Each structure stands twice: as structure tokens, then as C-alpha cells.
Amino acid sequence: MNIQVVNFEEKFAMISELHSYKVIAQMNDCHFKLVRMKREFIWHSHPETDEVFMIIDGSMQIDLRDRTLTLKQGEMVVIPKGIEHKPSSREECKILLIEPAGTINTGNAGGNLTDVELEWI
């Protein structure tokens, strides 16, 4: 049985590129994914699932259609399924995403920011 303690800082040190999602753990059908973000993402939603953003380092914004959320280290939010959102960060933000395996980063929007190759680290 492969039971490994995951250290976020050590895992982030293994990620050289921005915007490359890396799977670090799976709980039942859910993937835990790390990403280093520094960009304005696109409006999208996930019609089939809720999605968790947890900030490991830095800060980010998530625009909703009626307001903007600001998250910093030590904070998380659940974006409910079907809710349009647009994540962004001016400075690099280290994020833990929790969502079912197979969830696409661009959700219903598609397009050339879609990250199709998910690597475990």
C-alpha cells in the first residue's frame, strides 16, 4: 500500500512551469492538484462538479458575475457547480485545487488554455 505524506513546498519545488497542473494525491474519485498561477484566466464553469481552490502561498482573485473574491494563504473557497468564475493573479500564486478526476481546467469554455496532460508528481 503506497501511503505517502505529501509536503506542498517540496512538491511545488518540483514544478518548473507556470500553469501546469500536477496531481499530488487522490481521495476516492477526487484529484488534489497543484498549480503555480500568474495570469488572468477565462470565464468558465464546471456544470458537473463543485471545485475547491486552496491557497498555499500568495494570493489570487476569483471574479464571480456579481462580485470578486480575494483569497490569500490559509484560505479556501468552494465554487459550486455551474457557477461562472474567472480566476486571476498578478503575482505568482501557489494553489491547491480539489475536484473530481477528469475535471477540465477550462470547464465548459474550452479553448487553447485547456490543459489536457495531467502528470502526477
Add this chain to the structure above:
Amino acid sequence: MNIQVVNFEEKFAMISELHSYKVIAQMNDCHFKLVRMKREFIWHSHPETDEVFMIIDGSMQIDLRDRTLTLKQGEMVVIPKGIEHKPSSREECKILLIEPAGTINTGNAGGNLTDVELEWI
């Protein structure tokens, strides 16, 4: 739509008792629960689900039948379903648990440490 940013430190400040599990978020069928632990827990397993321990502050041990895991702030582990484990901490440890709603803290073992009243904060 009630979308709230959760700050772990603020939520822990609302928890006055040790070993009282508080729900802070739900993603699909999964609860995110905080607990302040300072005790040796009991051997148990969850036959129906994996379980995530994430350390927000402090450190803890999780005994497995063949070894002991040590986790500190900024680390997490997935205990697979059916795997016997015994969490413990000598000093207070602030933990985020992620597991399906309805998962019982004592799993298959039951007994008087079972926490039956789950409160949202």
C-alpha cells in the same frame, strides 16, 4: 448563492474545545472539517472511503500497522479506505479532514470517542 471564502485561522479561533469536529465547507458529497487534536486516538478504519488529513498548524502522528507517519504544517496524507490507522498528537495539532459527509471519526471501531454531533461553523 452562498459562496464564502474560508480562513482557517479565523475558523479555528471559533473552536473552543479539543476533539470537536466542525464542518467548514462542502464540495459535492465531501465535508471539510476542522479539529483541534491533542490525544492518542484509537485504531480504526473506514471501510467505505479514503480520508485526507491536512495539517494547518502543529504536527501529528498516524500509526499504520507497519510504520508511523509524521505530518507537520503544510503536509497532507490520504489514508486509503479499509486501512487501519491510529492518529495521535502530544501537543495540540490543528487538522483539516476531508472525507464524505457522514464519515464517522471512529470508523469501524465505534466506542465512546465517536463524535456524533457535527456542527457547521
